[in-house]
Amino acid sequence: MSDATAGADGSTEDKYADLLSDEEGVPAFESVMETRETRRERYSRKFDTYVRTPLAIMFEDWRAVVGLLIISTYVVVGAFGPMVMDPVLMGEGEPLISPFQNWQFPLGTDRTGQDLLTMTVYSTRPVLLMMGSGAFFTVTVGTIVGTLAGYKGGALDTVLSTVTDTFINIPGLPLVIVLSVIIEPTNPIIVGIFLSIALWAGLARSIRSQLLTLRRESFVESSQALGVPTGRLIRKELLPHLLPYVVINFVNAARIVIFSAVALYFLGVLPFEDSNWGIVMNLAYENGAHYRPDALHWLLVPVFAIVFLSVGLVLLAQSLDRVFNPRVRARSSEGGDEDESTTATTAMTGGR
Amino acid sequence: MRWTVQRLLQGIVTIWAVMTVSFALVRLLPGNPVDFLIVDLVQQGVEPAEAAQRAQNMLNIDPTKPLHIAYFEYMFDVLQGNLGQSTWYSEPVTAVIGRALPWTILVMSYGVLLSFLLGIVGGAFMAYFEGQKLDLALTSYATFMISVPYYVLAIILLVFLGYRFGLFPASGRVPTGVTPGVNLPYIAGVLHHAALPILSQVVITGGIALQMRGNSIRVLGEDYLRVARLRGLSDYLIATRYVGRNAVLPIYTGLMISIGAMFGGAVVLETIFKYRGMGYYLVRAVQTRDFPLMMGAFTVIAVAVVIALLVADITYGRLDPRAGRGEV
Numbered sequence: 001m002s003d004a005t006a007g008a009d010g011s012t013e014d015k016y017a018d019l020l021s022d023e024e025g026v027p028a029f030e031s032v033m034e035t036r037e038t039r040r041e042r043y044s045r046k047f048d049t050y051v052r053t054p055l056a057i058m059f060e061d062w063r064a065v066v067g068l069l070i071i072s073t074y075v076v077v078g079a080f081g082p083m084v085m086d087p088v089l090m091g092e093g094e095p096l097i098s099p100f101q102n103w104q105f106p107l108g109t110d111r112t113g114q115d116l117l118t119m120t121v122y123s124t125r126p127v128l129l130m131m132g133s134g135a136f137f138t139v140t141v142g143t144i145v146g147t148l149a150g151y152k153g154g155a156l157d158t159v160l161s162t163v164t165d166t167f168i169n170i171p172g173l174p175l176v177i178v179l180s181v182i183i184e185p186t187n188p189i190i191v192g193i194f195l196s197i198a199l200w201a202g203l204a205r206s207i208r209s210q211l212l213t214l215r216r217e218s219f220v221e222s223s224q225a226l227g228v229p230t231g232r233l234i235r236k237e238l239l240p241h242l243l244p245y246v247v248i249n250f251v252n253a254a255r256i257v258i259f260s261a262v263a264l265y266f267l268g269v270l271p272f273e274d275s276n277w278g279i280v281m282n283l284a285y286e287n288g289a290h291y292r293p294d295a296l297h298w299l300l301v302p303v304f305a306i307v308f309l310s311v312g313l314v315l316l317a318q319s320l321d322r323v324f325n326p327r328v329r330a331r332s333s334e335g336g337d338e339d340e341s342t343t344a345t346t347a348m349t350g351g352r
Numbered sequence: 353m354r355w356t357v358q359r360l361l362q363g364i365v366t367i368w369a370v371m372t373v374s375f376a377l378v379r380l381l382p383g384n385p386v387d388f389l390i391v392d393l394v395q396q397g398v399e400p401a402e403a404a405q406r407a408q409n410m411l412n413i414d415p416t417k418p419l420h421i422a423y424f425e426y427m428f429d430v431l432q433g434n435l436g437q438s439t440w441y442s443e444p445v446t447a448v449i450g451r452a453l454p455w456t457i458l459v460m461s462y463g464v465l466l467s468f469l470l471g472i473v474g475g476a477f478m479a480y481f482e483g484q485k486l487d488l489a490l491t492s493y494a495t496f497m498i499s500v501p502y503y504v505l506a507i508i509l510l511v512f513l514g515y516r517f518g519l520f521p522a523s524g525r526v527p528t529g530v531t532p533g534v535n536l537p538y539i540a541g542v543l544h545h546a547a548l549p550i551l552s553q554v555v556i557t558g559g560i561a562l563q564m565r566g567n568s569i570r571v572l573g574e575d576y577l578r579v580a581r582l583r584g585l586s587d588y589l590i591a592t593r594y595v596g597r598n599a600v601l602p603i604y605t606g607l608m609i610s611i612g613a614m615f616g617g618a619v620v621l622e623t624i625f626k627y628r629g630m631g632y633y634l635v636r637a638v639q640t641r642d643f644p645l646m647m648g649a650f651t652v653i654a655v656a657v658v659i660a661l662l663v664a665d666i667t668y669g670r671l672d673p674r675a676g677r678g679e680v
Binding site: 162260299303307311 | 496500661
């Protein structure tokens with residue numbers, strides 16, 4: 001560090017002047033040791049880059065605010081709703097009261113006079129558990145398999161890629177239906193894991209192809225040259241690069257898990273113990289709510305519950321895309337609005 | 353060439369995996385269907401020894417034989433096209449499936465093609481009018497459509513177009529009182545019946561349109577496009593050869609992945625519309641615990657998906673030479 005450059009930058013002038021005036025004439029780069037940041041500073045810096053900045057960017061975007069608001073409403077309802085509200089009883093009210101008619105049953109009642117609002121609230125927790133476990137499992141398996149295949153290459157890659165491609169080729173929903181007949185999962189967490197069987201492979205494939213590019217980057221090569229152990233290299237160098245993609249996929253997987261879970265309950269394929277939106281839909285449909293105008297609300301209440309939650313998830317995913325994807329962010333600040341890439345969605349479903 | 357062979361092998365591996373899964377499910381898991389079927393038959397008053405024999409014929413799996421022999425026999429039977437006997441419909445599974453498969457292919461292929469076509473055209477329009485009112489409206493519509501599960505939309509279409517306004521038949525797949533064959537009333541009736549299942553796939557096409565929009569906008573910013581304009585190429589040429597082709601390529605990959613998802617969706621759609629295709633029978637088989645039909649339907653759906661993906665992959669190699677060499 002020469003005097004000229006140190007002096008040119010006003011803010012660092014004092015610090016470097018101090019270092020350079022050292023009588024022994026210690027070269028500046030050695031004295032970097034003295035200015036090593038404390039652990040606390042390091043954590044606060046990490047907090048800044050990984051938490052505060054993304055959050056700040058997100059909260060500038062109305063989608064993130066609305067999306068998070070919707071999702072947290074569901075979480076609060078799922079967590080505390082059953083504590084505040086009494087469980088549903090048959091014959092509580094008149095059968096098939098229309099919504100917004102009787103404030104004792106704001107969303108109306110079903111054929112047996114059960115309050116639909118209470119049923120919706122009680123259904124929230126199992127659905128959220130399915131969604132969480134399914135998304136978590138999808139992302140975990142997808143990331144691990146994709147990273148190993150892409151980074152390690154060779155025979156391991158061949159084996160893992162074959163497994164991945166096989167799973168991509170097997171139609172997911174029929175597979176889950178067939179499996180569920182024999183295994184009969186009832187626990188929502190298990191159901192979530194079950195549904196992720198059909199989802200992880202798409203993510204694994206796209207993460208693998210990202211790693212194929214990533215592992216040729218200079219920072220990875222230099223880490224390898226320095227002899228950084230593979231596990232540490234993957235954890236410290238590669239995963240942070242994948243994290244944004246993984247987070248977006250988590251949100252999208254959550255949405256798809258709900259869609260398929262509700263579909264399977266709606267078809268009456270999965271066994272159940274507690275009620276959830278899909279089961280309410282199934283009962284309504286079996287009772288002909290789709291052609292009986294007086295019963296239509298029975299079908300629509302759970303439908304709205306699902307659509308509203310998934311609107312929240314879509315908004316959050318789009319906003320996350322923007323936070324993590326600087327190119328999209330730059331575009332949006334130039335005035336061009338709306339999202340540019342729904343690429344994360346397509347990894348699993350081909351844009352459906 | 354090497355890539356095509358690899359891709360074929362991949363397809364074979366998948367079909368083998370599906371068949372093995374079917375076998376394993378029937379044979380190994382607790383509450384196994386072989387026992388289930390035997391108990392069922394005995395309850396109907398069949399002698400236990402004969403029940404075991406009949407169950408074996410129906411499922412293609414002999415519970416008394418050692419695992420590996422039963423496995424090879426099962427594989428051999430399936431490869432020869434013998435999928436066992438449906439317990440609910442009391443006829444060979446292949447007969448039930450043979451009647452159902454063409455209808456699923458009809459509904460699914462129209463659904464896939466139309467929704468991709470509409471998505472691509474819609475996305476291109478959105479990109480062209482980027483930032484204007486039309487773009488905003490279409491983008492909001494597409495975003496909302498991603499949030500609605502396809503089967504919810506199907507129910508809504510059924511409620512309104514099927515029951516309220518009676519525009520389309522609410523169930524079934526062929527018109528009544530018309531002679532089947534190549535005649536106009538029959539074909540029109542078939543399309544009329546297929547309309548709702550197809551429509552509920554098409555209306556939901558938000559994801560593809562958004563992807564196309566993003567791709568087109570990205571391509572529009574590329575340098576080679578500026579060069580093309582400077583060379584004075586016509587707008588039509590630029591739109592189709594330069595922007596269109598490059599923006600569509602990534603979507604084609606999406607199409608391939610979505611084929612599997614769509615066959616899964618067929619299960620739900622066909623049940624909603626009581627459209628007797630593969631998916632309808634799969635659900636019926638589950639409801640009636642008709643294991644041979646269930647496994648048969650699952651295997652055939654999987655084979656159909658594998659073939660569709662194979663065709664898509666190999667044609668993609670022609671569209672994008674890099675893929676044909678296995679570079680993408």
